C-alpha cells in the first residue's frame with residue numbers, strides 16, 4: 001500500500017512547508033484542481049489561490065496544473081492563473097503529466113505533485129517518481145463513486161498510523 005502513500009500530507013495547500021520541498025530539491029509543483037485548489041463547483045480560482053501561486057513563483061518554483069477534469073473546466077481555471085495545464089490528464093497514468101513536466105523544463109525527481117486522491121494523484125505521483133503531497137479533501141459535495149473511493153482511502157490511511 002506504500003504506492004498510495006504521500007511523502008507529505010497537509011490539510012490545505014497553504015499548510016505545505018516550502019522548506020521541505022526545497023530540501024528535496026523540488027523546483028516545480030504540479031497541482032490537481034478539484035478538492036485541491038478549488039471546490040468542485042468553483043469555476044475560477046479564489047484570491048487566496050491567486051496569491052498563493054504568485055508567492056510560489058516569487059519563491060522560485062515553477063507551477064502547473066494537471067487535472068482529470070474536462071477541457072472546459074481545466075482551461076478556464078488554469079488560464080485565470082496563467083498556468084500551463086493538462087486536462088483529462090488520465091492520472092494515475094503518467095503520459096500527460098510527464099509531457100507537462102517536460103514543458104516545465106524539469107526532471108521528474110525535481111517535481112512535486114499535489115492532489116487529494118490516493119488512486120489518481122498519489123498513485124500517479126509515486127509511480128512516476130515525483131514527490132507526492134496529499135491534501136485532505138475539503139469538499140463534501142462529491143458523487144457516490146468518489147464517496148466509495150474515500151472509504152477505501154480511509155482504510156488504507158489507517159494502516160499507516
Ligand SMILES: [Mg+2]
Pocket residue numbers: 032033034035036115116117
Ligand atoms: Mg482532485
